Amino acid sequence: MMSVPAHLDSEAKEDLQAPSRVPDFCRIAPDVTLGANVTFFAFVNLYGCSIGDNSRIGAFVEVQKNASIGRNVKVSSHTFICEGVRIEDDVFIGHNVSFINDKYPRATSDGGGLQTEDDWTVISTVVKRGASIGTGSTILCGITVGESAIVGAGSVVTRDVPPNTIVAGNPARVLRTIVNAPEEK
Ligand SMILES: CC(C)(COP(=O)(O)OP(=O)(O)OC[C@H]1O[C@@H](n2cnc3c(N)ncnc32)[C@H](O)[C@@H]1OP(=O)(O)O)[C@@H](O)C(=O)NCCC(=O)NCCS
Numbered sequence: 294m295m296s297v298p299a300h301l302d303s304e305a306k307e308d309l310q311a312p313s314r315v316p317d318f319c320r321i322a323p324d325v326t327l328g329a330n331v332t333f334f335a336f337v338n339l340y341g342c343s344i345g346d347n348s349r350i351g352a353f354v355e356v357q358k359n360a361s362i363g364r365n366v367k368v369s370s371h372t373f374i375c376e377g378v379r380i381e382d383d384v385f386i387g388h389n390v391s392f393i394n395d396k397y398p399r400a401t402s403d404g405g406g407l408q409t410e411d412d413w414t415v416i417s418t419v420v421k422r423g424a425s426i427g428t429g430s431t432i433l434c435g436i437t438v439g440e441s442a443i444v445g446a447g448s449v450v451t452r453d454v455p456p457n458t459i460v461a462g463n464p465a466r467v468l469r470t471i472v473n474a475p476e477e478k
Contacts, residue, residue, distance in 0.1 A: 328364060377415040384420050387428035392418055394434050
């Protein structure tokens with residue numbers, strides 16, 4: 294039986310305990326802030342993050358502390374959302390998308406021991422409202438993905454993505470501006 298976050302009202306707690314809402318083998322830590330009607334698939338691991346109303350979190354997704362996910366967001370399976378990432382409302386995140394928050398990572402500090410949180414600084418990233426991140430993409434840190442932008446599958450995003458723009462490739466380059474054709478909506 295999963296532990297139910299203490300801050301939820303009774304209706305939300307009942308919802309969370311419903312098998313259809315939280316499948317087996319999910320860990321939703323007590324410090325997670327959940328909106329209404331959030332749905333999960335199996336093997337989700339959430340701690341210290343917030344998730345807005347109506348969002349869907351796919352299987353094998355991890356969301357770290359100090360990450361935030363807005364309302365009506367779809368996060369597809371096998372995606373990793375790290376500390377310092379802010380995902381606004383109505384965003385689509387494909388499968389196996391990785392975010393980054395440390396540009397020059399090291400396992401150990403000068404003294405030789407494993408690094409702690411004091412040894413490095415989180416670099417934030419934001420995905421603006423209505424944007425979509427294609428499957429298998431990697432989003433480097435300090436990036437803003439603009440409103441309603443699309444990142445092509447398999448991209449490595451190294452620079453800000455302008456709003457309403459499609460980028461793709463490694464490194465991701467602008468393909469074109471979105472003209473709101475029916476298939477792009
Ligand atoms: C990028 C994307 C949105 C298409 O955008 P588009 O502007 O319509 O691009 P086109 O299909 O007209 O292709 C334009 C060029 O970009 C290339 N291209 C398309 N997608 C690409 C990608 N993901 N990575 C690299 N290049 C890509 C095409 O090969 C083409 O190259 P060419 O001009 O040398 O022939 C789409 O291919 C894509 O990757 N969507 C994400 C899908 C996804 O991940 N869904 C997740 C849920 S299933």
